Amino acid sequence: MPTSDRNQRRAYACTLKRAAGILGIALTTGVVLLWLNQQAIERYWQQTRHAPSPFSDISLAGWQVGAQLEDTLRSHLQRAEQWLAPAQDIAADTPLVDSTETDSDDGTSDLPDATPTAPTTEPNGLAMDDIGGQPARDGTPLDMSVPHAGSTLAPQTTPVTSPAEPVTQPAPQPSTPALRDEHTHAILLTPQDRVLFIGDSMMQGVAPHVMKTLLKQYHVQSTNLSLQSTGLAYPGAFDWPGTLRSTLASTRDIKVLVVFLGPNDPWDMPSRARGPYLKFKSPAWETEYRLRIRSILEQAKARDIAVIWIGPPAMKRVALSEGVRFLDTLYQSEVEAAGESYIAVDDLFGYQDHRYSEPVMLNGRQVKLRSDDGTHFTVTGQKLIARAVLSLLQPAPEPVPVEAPTAPAETTPSAPPAQTSTSSAARQVFADPATTAPRRDRSADAAQVFAPRP
Numbered sequence: 001m002p003t004s005d006r007n008q009r010r011a012y013a014c015t016l017k018r019a020a021g022i023l024g025i026a027l028t029t030g031v032v033l034l035w036l037n038q039q040a041i042e043r044y045w046q047q048t049r050h051a052p053s054p055f056s057d058i059s060l061a062g063w064q065v066g067a068q069l070e071d072t073l074r075s076h077l078q079r080a081e082q083w084l085a086p087a088q089d090i091a092a093d094t095p096l097v098d099s100t101e102t103d104s105d106d107g108t109s110d111l112p113d114a115t116p117t118a119p120t121t122e123p124n125g126l127a128m129d130d131i132g133g134q135p136a137r138d139g140t141p142l143d144m145s146v147p148h149a150g151s152t153l154a155p156q157t158t159p160v161t162s163p164a165e166p167v168t169q170p171a172p173q174p175s176t177p178a179l180r181d182e183h184t185h186a187i188l189l190t191p192q193d194r195v196l197f198i199g200d201s202m203m204q205g206v207a208p209h210v211m212k213t214l215l216k217q218y219h220v221q222s223t224n225l226s227l228q229s230t231g232l233a234y235p236g237a238f239d240w241p242g243t244l245r246s247t248l249a250s251t252r253d254i255k256v257l258v259v260f261l262g263p264n265d266p267w268d269m270p271s272r273a274r275g276p277y278l279k280f281k282s283p284a285w286e287t288e289y290r291l292r293i294r295s296i297l298e299q300a301k302a303r304d305i306a307v308i309w310i311g312p313p314a315m316k317r318v319a320l321s322e323g324v325r326f327l328d329t330l331y332q333s334e335v336e337a338a339g340e341s342y343i344a345v346d347d348l349f350g351y352q353d354h355r356y357s358e359p360v361m362l363n364g365r366q367v368k369l370r371s372d373d374g375t376h377f378t379v380t381g382q383k384l385i386a387r388a389v390l391s392l393l394q395p396a397p398e399p400v401p402v403e404a405p406t407a408p409a410e411t412t413p414s415a416p417p418a419q420t421s422t423s424s425a426a427r428q429v430f431a432d433p434a435t436t437a438p439r440r441d442r443s444a445d446a447a448q449v450f451a452p453r454p
Helices: 003-036 038-049 063-087 201-218 240-250 283-302 318-337 345-349 379-390 422-430 443-449
Strands: 187-189 194-199 221-224 254-260 306-311 341-344 360-362 365-367 393-395
Touching: 187 254, 194 201, 194 240, 201 221, 201 254, 201 306, 201 379, 201 393, 240 254, 240 283, 254 283, 283 306, 283 318, 306 318, 306 345, 306 379, 318 341, 341 345, 341 379, 345 379
Parallel strands: 187 393, 194 221, 194 254, 254 306, 306 341
Antiparallel strands: 360 365
């Protein structure tokens, strides 16, 4: 065999070995990444394909260890982010722009601040004075700023609270129920109270406006746990009832819970018993989903927390919009049965029969309320919803101090003490010094002044 042929075969064999080694490394890396990220893959598969992933049936002994390692790594990363948060320019620590500033996101000026009473009411029930021109005359305009993209994964609060790892504390003492105004039925808040926001990316846009007004005008703190791509259909991806349970167990001063979610839920979903997926709109699906809604409402009721539930509006995508319409009927019926407050965004936006419309007419002008994806909202749309929430909240009046009545002085049979009447006191104050003091002889003083000098 010629030498050249042997060299070529050796080179070919070396190339195959290198290729096999690279392929083996790639396969091993892929398997390790799949092993470590199995929960994230499962969540993504559920939310995009609405079915269990092909890896969910793996029952190998060491397979679940990867999920435990993933949880541990995420926990350490969250702690590191919280430790580094004060030194970073993130939305949780970046102060919102002052409420008097204007944002040009949609070409409109600030909407007025929400108050229980307003001077002008549009057909959809909102006060919208001068929406396209000067700010309304009924109060300070809401903040136009919104968090940047880096804040969508971190809950906003004062102080920052993480939904993934709530601080474990002893069970709180029984709290006093939320008070309501006897005339407007608005929920009364004191500076010692706190408002909790939970929901998906829709709430991420609305909550900052409400939080800014609560802090600036009501002096009320709030916590925003909203997280994108979450809902009630896939507790394996994110469990809102469980997160709420742990949050309420560690926080005593929450008086109001605001909920806004839905577009991530109108699909087939797994049952609570981890059995086969339940078909959307089926009786079993509806029963299971209602139980998850009631879980949130019952947890709030057990701690005397008032609930404001926001029902999502019609969507641009027809299939998604029909699914959201079905969810709205479940939200509204359960919330009203529990005696809590429900806000239908369809009514706020003037959508007739749950029909998507963009732009809409407000105060005789066309206003864009929805973002280009037809699901989320522009700043103006976010503010309209924020106004509706604030119209249900009101600062509690300061208590008027009442002086305790003084007991009358006890008298004894002995002679009463001498008292000076007002007239006698006045005579003493304004009496002529000439009549009340001995007259001084001024002749001696004069003699000293005018005495001749030697």
